Structure formats: structure tokens, C-alpha cells
Amino acid sequence: MNEVSLRTLEDRERSLYPKIGLFIDGQWICDRDPWIEVKNPSTENILAPVPKATDEDLARALNAADRGFRVWRDTPPQERVKIILKGVALLRERTDDIAKILTLENGKHLADAQAEIERCANFYEWDAAQSLRTFGLIVPGEPQMQKLILRQPIGPVVAFTPWNVPMSSAARKTSAALASGCSVILKAAEETPGTACALVKCFEDAGLPAGVLNLVFGDPAQISATLIASPISRLVTFTGSTGVGKHLTELAARAMKPVLMELGGNAPVLVGDGVNAAEIGRLAAVGKARASGQICASPSRFIIHEASYDDFVGSFAEVFNSLKVGDGFAPDVQMGPVANARRLAAAQSMVDDAKQRGARVAAGGQRIGNRGYFFAPTVLAEVPLDADAMTVEPFGPIAACVSVPDLDAALSVANSLSVGLAAYAFTNSLHDAERISRNLECGVLAINHFGTPDADTPFGGVKDSGIGREGGPSSLDAYFVTRTVLQSTARV
Incomplete structure (x- = not known):
């Protein structure tokens, strides 16, 4: 292929590829120093630079997620579901465009990219429906005593997702978190950032409140250490290699936070x-x-x-x-x-x-x-x-x-x-x-x-392949905490 043809191909690729930015507190931020450049694995052409989140950006994301959680937690489940399903509708409408982004940055066949987006939509629909079937319990007790078991959203979630299934993995985590009433800081893979930006854009356009879904890129060590150590975050979920998963689990253990780990296999x-x-x-x-x-x-x-x-x-x-x-x-x-x-x-x-x-x-x-x-x-x-x-x-x-x-x-x-x-x-x-x-x-x-x-069925591993399960009838369990309320009805 001659030099003119290569330039033409590169121009065509860039015309299909979005501008990459951080998304914090309902705002896109693109004016940051680049961390890496995204390449098309089929041509090795550069698609775009990926901005690097600063310490200030991460602090803003944490504070935004904290505020967003308080809003989203108190939003009635039926209203949350309406917004989630509107985001899913936009996702399906934009399938062709998003699939092209996915294929450009990941390399997989266009039909496989389209299938991944449909799979992603199914995750949101399943978890949204599950959120309407999340019930507490009343335990029979003695007179003038009510024993209530409440299930409440755990709080802001930190989610780390890989490059191999950039849409599917991000959906697994954000769908369960949003359906449960949690806010999310999504740290997506820098090698496939366009797909993550397109996903977030669907929910921004669907009317998701500011701070409920945030997106960051940059130095993985800096981001993981900062987000996991913060008292604001309450759950760490990760899909990726066993080695990185063990490291993130150690960071979470120091902060006494639960983890959901989907790790490597063979x-x-x-x-x-x-x-x-x-x-x-x-x-x-x-x-x-x-x-x-x-x-x-x-x-x-x-x-x-x-x-x-x-x-x-x-x-x-x-x-x-x-x-x-x-x-x-x-x-x-x-x-x-x-x-x-x-x-x-x-x-x-x-x-x-x-x-x-x-x-x-x-x-x-x-x-x-x-x-x-x-x-x-x-x-x-x-x-x-x-x-x-x-x-x-x-x-x-x-x-x-x-x-x-x-x-x-x-x-x-x-x-x-x-x-x-x-x-x-x-x-x-x-x-x-x-x-x-x-x-x-x-x-x-x-x-x-x-x-x-x-x-509709759980996915996860045993031994070094992970902790917990994603999907299925218990897909939201990791995103809830159980609170027991013992309430006396006697006058005091």
C-alpha cells in the first residue's frame, strides 16, 4: 500500500472514531495531557490520544460519585429503570456506529462487535428488571416488635474493565450498579476508550443525573490506588488478569471493601x-x-x-x-x-x-x-x-x-x-x-x-479465577448491603 493510500485509510478511520475524554460530574473533559495513543490493530494507524486523569480529576470524580449516589439512591426504582431503558434504546439505535468504533480499536469482526452491543443491552434490561424484584423481609417476632431486613445500595462503585470485551464488560458492571441504585466510576481500558465513551454518552443523553456515571482514563496504578483507598468508594469490581485482580483485592482489603473479581482462565x-x-x-x-x-x-x-x-x-x-x-x-x-x-x-x-x-x-x-x-x-x-x-x-x-x-x-x-x-x-x-x-x-x-x-445465568470462576458472580438471579447481590432494623412499636 503506497503512502497516499495509507493516509487516506488513516483519515477514514479517524472520521469514524470519536474524540476521547474523561466524563466527570456530567461534563466531558478532553483538555488533559495524553496518556497513550489508541491504535487500530488491523492497520497500526493512530486513532486518537487518550487523556490522563490528574489527581484533581480523580478527586472530582469521587466527590461527584458521592453526590450522584445520594441522588440516585433516593430515586424510585421505577424512575431509575425508565432512564436505564432509555439508555438501552439509544444504545440499540447507535449499534452500527458504536460497532465501527469497537472494531476500529479492538479489531474484532464487525458482526461480532454488533453482537457484543446486543449482549450489552441484554445485561441492562435484565438487571433493570431484577431491580424491581429486590425485596426486603419482615421476620415474625414478639408483640410490639418489628424485625425488618432491608436491602440497600452499597454506595459508589469503582469498576475496572478490560480491552477484550470493552462494551460487554463495562455493561456487566454498570448495569448492575445503576440498577441497584449505586453510582459508578468506570476506569475503562485505555486501548479501547472509544467504546466506553460511546456507552457513557448513551446514558448521558438518556438523562442520567450528573455524577451517577463517571469515566476516567490514565495511569492504572495511580487511579486504582486513589479510588480504592478513598472512603467514598464502597465496592471494587474488576475484570482482567489474575495478577492485577489479586493486587486490587489487596488494596481493597486494606480499606476493608468487598470485591467482585472476574479473572483469568485457561x-x-x-x-x-x-x-x-x-x-x-x-x-x-x-x-x-x-x-x-x-x-x-x-x-x-x-x-x-x-x-x-x-x-x-x-x-x-x-x-x-x-x-x-x-x-x-x-x-x-x-x-x-x-x-x-x-x-x-x-x-x-x-x-x-x-x-x-x-x-x-x-x-x-x-x-x-x-x-x-x-x-x-x-x-x-x-x-x-x-x-x-x-x-x-x-x-x-x-x-x-x-x-x-x-x-x-x-x-x-x-x-x-x-x-x-x-x-x-x-x-x-x-x-x-x-x-x-x-x-x-x-x-x-x-x-x-x-x-x-x-x-439470566451467573458467570464467574473458582480458585484463582475470581470472587463472586455476575449475572443471573443474584446479579445485584454484590451491589447491596443488608440492614437489620429491630423496631419496637411500644410507646416511649
Whole structure:
């Protein structure tokens, strides 16, 4: 591509991309020193600078969230729901424009970006409805004594969200907080700020009171230390890596604040004997290619019964070798780039480590081209159990395959890591399905498909994969505190 074409492409990208700003107390703030520059991972073109919040900005955000909470807490639930649903309506109206922003800064296919926005809208609708079904209790007691159990919003929430699902993760947290009557300071990922700005704009335009939803970017260490330590914030919620999650949990513990942590995984996929292994291999390729494998629930470690192994790996590799990788705006593209140069280097390092340990590259295994962060969909076969591909979350389009003789061995390999978020299993045996359901250490298990929970079902992990659950019938629980009121009706 010549220099003129590159400039034309960059101009077109910037025309689709919004101006990035902090949003504090109902006002957009763009006149701050930049922290980083956002790049399009498909072209490596710079989209926009990201402003850095100052200490003064963070203090204003905390005070705004405090004031906003007092207003929002006392707003009747029915009125809160009306504003939330108006924001959802605007979100759906703007789907096409927001999806383009998401694809520009994240790289995922445009159709996947549109689906993420719809998923986001579902979270808000579910949590809004749940807020109208949040009841207290009256406990029977002796005469002239009322025992009331009240559920009240916990207070201002500090939410940290990642770049891989910038709309979905932000929605998970802000939907539950807003529905519960809490205010929020959202610290979104600096690599995908445009999506967060577009989301916040929908609720600003819906009439959300000033201070109820605030958005900041900047130095993660500065922001987390300041917001978590403040007596104003009352709950810390985070989606991201286990290492960062543990650090934020330590900060919260020092301030005696509860946390909601959705952390990393390395999802095992158990494929039994007596199944259509070739078809499961094709399904696995589609599931693994979604978002270039950059999802915490992405299937990663394929633990396959020896009788099914060859058919599964052969089918998986065949599909991966045929996938078209490219810019997420191209209609015939099936997988976009990884998000940044770090993920590109990490993917190559993982492949090189597996090869050095004796693994076979059945598909992919290298970068595609020299512009854009494209990595070939990769299937690694005969991977040693101590290879990085089996022990470290790949967070990229890399699938590691191992052969096992029976279900006991499969469960042993699957449970050998310290993480336990999502897991998958394929079997035609009800007995094996029951054993897997009881013994596989994970927060979410999908049997005979690669689906993940919707708004109506809980999502979260065990072990090092997190604390608490998001979604489902108890989606608002973390955002409430319980108050017991013992009231005597006797005259005093």
C-alpha cells in the first residue's frame, strides 16, 4: 500500500472514531495531557490520544460519585429503570456506529462487535428488571416488635474493565450498579476508550443525573490506588488478569471493601470417545477463532480421548488453515487481529516454546504479514503438559491439544492449574457428563456446545479465577448491603 493510500485509510478511520475524554460530574473533559495513543490493530494507524486523569480529576470524580449516589439512591426504582431503558434504546439505535468504533480499536469482526452491543443491552434490561424484584423481609417476632431486613445500595462503585470485551464488560458492571441504585466510576481500558465513551454518552443523553456515571482514563496504578483507598468508594469490581485482580483485592482489603473479581482462565475442553470428533473439531475452530481467542472463556486446552484424537485434531487444523484472517470491516474475513503488539509477541513465544518441547504445529504458528497484529490461527498437537501453551492462558488464537487414555486422566489434566473459569466437555455418556459436572473445577461448564452464560445465568470462576458472580438471579447481590432494623412499636 503506497503512502497516499495509507493516509487516506488513516483519515477514514479517524472520521469514524470519536474524540476521547474523561466524563466527570456530567461534563466531558478532553483538555488533559495524553496518556497513550489508541491504535487500530488491523492497520497500526493512530486513532486518537487518550487523556490522563490528574489527581484533581480523580478527586472530582469521587466527590461527584458521592453526590450522584445520594441522588440516585433516593430515586424510585421505577424512575431509575425508565432512564436505564432509555439508555438501552439509544444504545440499540447507535449499534452500527458504536460497532465501527469497537472494531476500529479492538479489531474484532464487525458482526461480532454488533453482537457484543446486543449482549450489552441484554445485561441492562435484565438487571433493570431484577431491580424491581429486590425485596426486603419482615421476620415474625414478639408483640410490639418489628424485625425488618432491608436491602440497600452499597454506595459508589469503582469498576475496572478490560480491552477484550470493552462494551460487554463495562455493561456487566454498570448495569448492575445503576440498577441497584449505586453510582459508578468506570476506569475503562485505555486501548479501547472509544467504546466506553460511546456507552457513557448513551446514558448521558438518556438523562442520567450528573455524577451517577463517571469515566476516567490514565495511569492504572495511580487511579486504582486513589479510588480504592478513598472512603467514598464502597465496592471494587474488576475484570482482567489474575495478577492485577489479586493486587486490587489487596488494596481493597486494606480499606476493608468487598470485591467482585472476574479473572483469568485457561479453559479446558474434554472430548470423550464415541463422539463425532471431526464435527467437534470444526465447532472448536469456530469457538476458538471468536475474538481471536482473546476472551477469558475461550476454549484453550483441548484434552482429547486417544480414540478421538486424530479425527479431532485433523478437522480442527483443516478449518484453521482455511480461515480468512484480516481487517474486521471486510465482509469475508472470519477472524481479525490480536489487540496489540504484546499479544502478537506472546503468541509467537508460546508457539516457539511448544515447538522446542516437542509439540507439532498442525496449523498456523506464525505472524501474518508485517502490518497489523495478525497471527495465524494455530493448532498445536502433542503438546507436553509443562509447555506454556498448556499452563499459561494464551489469550490469542492458539489451541493446545493433548491425548489422554480415559476420563480420569482428562479430569486430572483439566484440574491441574490454579485457575477455574470456563470449561467445556463433549460426551454421549450421561454417566460421564455427571462425573464431569461434579469433578471439573470451574465456574461455568458447557456440555456438548461452546456457549457461555447470558444475562439470566451467573458467570464467574473458582480458585484463582475470581470472587463472586455476575449475572443471573443474584446479579445485584454484590451491589447491596443488608440492614437489620429491630423496631419496637411500644410507646416511649
